[in-house]
Amino acid sequence: MIEIKELCKTFRMPDGRQITALSDINLSIQDGEIFGIIGLSGAGKSTLVRCINLLERPSSGQVIVDGRELTALKPKELRQARRSMSMIFQDFNLLMQRTALENVCFPLELNGLRGEAAWRKKRAMELLELVGLADRANSYPSQLSGGQKQRVAIARALATEPKYLLCDEATSALDPNTTRSILDLLRRINETMGVTIVVITHEMKVIDQICHRVAVIDQSRIAELGRVSEVFTNPRSDIARELIIPRDRAVLDTAGGRRIRITFDGSDAKAPVISEMVLECQAPVNILFADTREFEGVTHGHMIVELPSDPRQAEKLLVWLKNSQVKWQEEA
Ligand SMILES: Nc1ncnc2c1ncn2[C@@H]1O[C@H](COP(=O)(O)OP(=O)(O)OP(=O)(O)O)[C@@H](O)[C@H]1O
Ligand SMILES: [Mg+2]
Incomplete structure (x- = not known):
């Protein structure tokens, strides 16, 4: 479970001004759920997801993952705790000089999951099969479509067997059909592997399609939080109404x-x-x-x-x- 308590994040600009990106965020994400975070541009979504894995350090408040408060961990413990989380992005972040297979192998090389090169390759191949890209294992990212690149990124994210998958606008660069197929893949990963998924998006249709619960963020605060069906049929905040x-x-x-x-x-x-x-x-x-x-x-x-x-x-x-x-x- 991921618990976020009274989390605030402010950025100090070079000219001394402060920008509040998140104020008093409280939420908990249950094991096994697909949790959506939706809001307009600049609402604070990416900052929130970066605070969940402490890529960004909260200005105050707590991030508790499986009972461990991340902000209190020593660097080595934090690195270990972070292994339970993987992230995918809008622009895929693949290594361009490596093939699809080598991209998926990469976290296995990095994360001390060294083993034999042959074992890594076999494992990476299984993951490419899972995302439906086994036949493109030797292609370079430049030879793949956006949807295929995101599949490689998903396979790579799963290589370390994370408990949590954080997706920041993972389908925003994709057309509607490709978006649907990537969301179907995420749902299958959730259902068959039990991976808890956090989906950040500005599109309500993404939330509708796969999320169980949703938090609506507006100007750095949670405006509304609930089951997707409830928020969709009975939006209480102006921002939720506007997004719907x-x-x-x-x-x-x-x-x-x-x-x-x-x-x-x-x-x-x-x-x-x-x-x-x-x-x-x-x-x-x-x-x-x-x-x-x-x-x-x-x-x-x-x-x-x-x-x-x-x-x-x-x-x-x-x-x-x-x-x-x-x-x-x-x-x-
Ligand atoms: N490193 C940073 N330094 C200064 N300000 C930042 C930084 N990161 C984010 N911000 C500010 O924090 C606010 C929230 O930004 P954030 O990127 O979290 O929004 P977002 O909801 O992800 O938007 P988008 O949908 O456009 O990705 C914005 O005002 C942004 O300018
Ligand atoms: Mg963002």
Whole structure:
């Protein structure tokens, strides 16, 4: 388990100014879960993940991994504790002069897991098989696509048999299909090898697809934390709402009327709510936004509709909504 307690991080700039990257962060990541950290650019996500493995030293607060407080460890103990964690990045960080296989061998050479060269090679080959790249073992990174490079990076990260895998925007440089396949691979690694995964991203779709829980970070603080299905269906903070339904969606801006957000939380998601409403009220509504997703086999969704401009028709719809089982609220 990774526990973060009252963690703060400030950077001092050369001109003496202080930048607060993280304030009073409290969270715990359970063994076996896929935990997401989402926020806009500059929110503090990378700083947080770098504090988890102490690449960055917190200004105050504690990082406790499997009961050991990392900030209190001596350098040698810290090196040892860090071995339980691996990291992957947006730009893959592969060694360009080494083949895929040699890249995967690299941490085995470094980490005192020396053994025979033949053993290292065999182990690296197994890992390349796991990520579906055995046939490209002798290719150099420059000969691989982005998705393939990230697969090599994942194989390399797993070489030391980490308990935790920290992923900082690991799919941000990839197209949607490749993103999906890399996320599927991470989920398989979580499920079959029991690796606890921390996923940093600015994209809600990444969180939806594989995370169990999510912390939403806004301006160096945790704005919201909970199960993904809960945060998605019932976002309480402005920032979570914005990440789920970006405010800049052109269609929302052009709509002048009163807007209602309808939330589906599983049981009724597939019920034809809107058509029922329109039929019963005999009033037209304009659907501005609709999005449904599956979490744990249950469909959840959001819909934003614009009320008719005729106040009597609008009132009729509001009365219908009030008398229905539907969860809704008027948008500001
Ligand atoms: N080494 C550093 N020195 C000074 N300021 C830093 C340093 N690292 C990060 N910061 C500042 O801390 C804040 C948080 O940065 P961080 O990189 O953690 O954000 P992020 O959420 O990862 O953003 P992005 O999505 O763009 O990667 C920013 O204001 C950034 O400028
Ligand atoms: Mg970052």
